[in-house]
Amino acid sequence: MPIRRLPDNPDLEHLRNQAKTLQRQVRAGDQRAVDLVRELHPRPPQALRRADALLVVARSYGFASWPALRATLDVIDRYTRSPHRQAATGGTDEFLLLACLTYSHDDPGRWARARRMLTEHPELAGHSIHTAAAVGDVAAARRMLDGDPGLANRQGGPHRWEPLLYLAYSRIDSTVPGHSTLEVARLLLERGADPAAGFLWDGLRSPFTALTGAFGGGEGAPPPHQFRLELAELLLDAGADANDSQALYNCGLQPEDDAHLRLLLRHGLGRGDGGVWHRRLGHTHPTPAELLQDELIKAARQDRTDRYRLLLDHGADPHGVGTGHPVHEGRTAHEWATLFGHGDDPDPVLRFLGACLRADEKTARELRSDAAVAYRPQHLVTAAEQGRTAAVRLMAGLGFDVRGMALHQAAFHGHLDTVRALVELGADPDRTDPRFQATPRGWAEHNHQWAVARYLATVERSRPR
Template identity: 40%
Template sequence: MAENPSAGSGQATAATFLALACLTYVDDGPDRWRAAVTLLADHPDLPRRDVHVAAATGDAPALAALLRADPGLADVRRPDGFTPLMSLAYARVPQDDAYGAARLLLDAGADPDAGVLLGGEAPPFTVLTGCFGEGEQGPGRTPRHPQGDALAGLLLDRGADPDDGQTLYNRMFGRDDGHLRVLLAHGLGRGNGGTWRRRLGERQATPQRLVALQVDRARAHGLTDRLALLAAYGFVEGTPADDPSPWSQTDLPPIAAAGTPDGVRALVAAGGDLDAKVHGRTLLHHAAWADDVELARALLDGGADPEVLDDDHGSTPLGWARWAYAAGTTALLGPVTREV
C-alpha cells in the first residue's frame, strides 16, 4: 500500500486538520470547521504534502501533482480507514474544486464504493454517505456536501452502489427527497446489493428491504411526496408482516403521521393535538432540529406550544434548534419562546 508523503510534525498537523475538517458523526459542527480553516491558514503547504488534505480542500493541482508522483495514493487510507475520496466527501471546509478533485482520484483508480464500519456496525459509511450528509445530529451539524448531488452522480456513474443504507437512514429524518431522486435514477432497490452486500452478507440489508423501509417510513410519517416518488419507480410495498419495519407501530398519536405542513393543517382541521409527544418530543421539536421552517411555521400557526419541554433533555424546541445550529428555526422560534 502506498504511503502518504508526509512525516513528523507535518503528518500530525495534517491529521489534526482532517479530524476537524471532516464529519465524524460524533460531535460535529461549524466551530470545528472554522478551526480547521484557521489551522490550514497557518500551514498553507499541507495540501501539497498530504493527499488527504489535498482531497479535503478540493485542491486539484496539488492532488494531481501527488498522484503523478504516486498513483497509489488514490486509495491510501487514514488510520480511521478513510480514503482520499472519503476525505473529500466528508470535508465541510471550503473546497476549491471538489468535482475536479474527485475526478482525478477516480481516474487514478480510487474506489467509488470505499467506506468504513463506524463502531464495527453495518451499514457502512461510504463515500456516497459523505456526499449526502445529515443524520442523527441534524442537518446543521452534519450538513450535505455543497456539491453532494453532483459528486454522488459522478460516483454512481463510476460504479458506486446506489443501495446506500446509511444515506437512506441519515436522510430519512427530513422531508427533502433529493438523495432519493439521485439514487433511484441510478438503480436503488434493484439488483443484488453490490459490493457491500458481497462483503457483509446478511449484515447488509438487501436493496429490496432498504426501499421497503423507505416506503414504511414515508407512510408512517405522512410524507406524501416521498411516497409518490417511490411509487413512480414501482416501489409501493412496505416490509412484510413477518419482517416488520421499526416504523410499523400502531399506538402512536395522530401527529406522528402529520409530517408535512399540509398534514399539520389537516390535523388542526380535525381537532388533533399538535403537542402530543412521539418518543418523548413534539413534532415542533423535530421541525426545529431539522431546520424545517415551513413545518415549524405550520405548527405554530395551528397553535402548537413552543415552550413544551421534551422528556429526555427538558428543552424547548428553540433549545433543540440552537443545539442543532438550525438558523432558520432559531430565528422563527426565538421571538415566541421565553428564555428559561
C-alpha cells in the same frame, strides 16, 4: 422464535456469554431454553456442549453457524471507525479533523478553523494525499499519485480513511484556483480508487461510504458536499452502489428534496445484489428491495405523494414491510397511505385516522370511536411532527392526548404554529422525553430551530413555579 437483530458494534465476549447462559439454562431445565435448542439446532443433543450452544446463539441471529457469525464480526471490526472520538493533536491530523464531517459536534465553526489553518499554512494541502483530497489540490494529488499509484487507496490520517473519504466528507469547500475536490475525485478514480470506499461508524452496520459523504445530511443536518450531485454521479458511474442505506437515511431526514432519490433510482436503487457492502455484511444489511420498500413507506408516512408515485413507478412494493424498522410499526406503505387519507383500505379505523390527518372534521366525527382513538394514540404525534396544526386541534377535540411527545416532535421540526397550538391545548413544555431527559426546547435547540426555542423559553419563564 423471530430472528434477533445483531446489536450494533457487537461484542464477541457478550455473544459467548449468551452461549454459556444458554448452557446453564438448559442444564437447569428451563423450558424456554430447551425449546430454543429444539427449534434452532439441526440435531438437538442430549447434552448441550459449548459448540452446540454457540451454534444456537448464531442461528438465533440468523447465521448458519458460529464461524459465519464470527466472520461477520471480523468484517465489522475491520471496517469500524470512530471519527467522532478522535482528539485533535495539532498539525495535519488536526486540520483533517476540523475539515471533515464526523457526525458529532459538526458545525461551521470547525470548517472555518480548517480554512484559516489552510490560509495561514497553504503547504498543508500538499502534505499528504489525504490533505490534498480534503482540500482538492489537483496538482499536489497528481504529483503524489504519479510517484506512488498505490496512494489512491492508502488509508491514513486521524480516521484511517482512504483519500476518497476525506474528500467526500470534507467541508472546506475551497474555491482557490487549482483547487477542485471534484477533479481530485476524478483523478483518484482514474488511478484506481475504490468508489465503494466506506467505514462503519462506531460499528453501525449501515456503511458511511464516499457516496454518503457526498450527499451529507443526517443527524444535525450537516451540509452536503460542495459538488453534491456531481460527485455522487461520478462515484455511481465509477461503480458505487446506489443501494446506499446510510445515504438514504441521511437524506430522508431532510425529505423535501428528491434529487438524490432520482439519481439513485437512475443508477439502480432497488435492483441488483446490493453491492460490495451487502456482500460483506450479508443478512445484517438490508437488501435492495427492502431499501426501496423503506423509501416507499417513508414517503407514505411523510405524505409525499409525488415521491410515493415516483417510487411506485420504479417497482417499489406497496404491500412490503421493508426492513421492519420499529418506527414503521409493522405497517406497509399501502396502510400508511390510508392513514394519511390516500389509500383505499376499507378499514374504518384507518379511514378515521386518515380523516384526522387531513383535518376532515365531518368524516372524522362520523367514524370516531374510542377504539379508533386507542388504536394509534401516537397519531397526534405524527400530525405534530408534520406541522399539521389544524389536524392537531381536531384530534385534541376528538380525544387524543396532547401530553405525550407531540410537543417535542413539533419543536424538533420547527413547526412554530403547531408548537403554539399544543401549548394552548395543554401540552407541557417542561416535560422531558424518556430517552434523553430533554424538554421540547432542548429538542428544538438540538436541531437548530431557534425561533421555536425562543418561543418555548418565553413560555417556560412565564409559567408559575
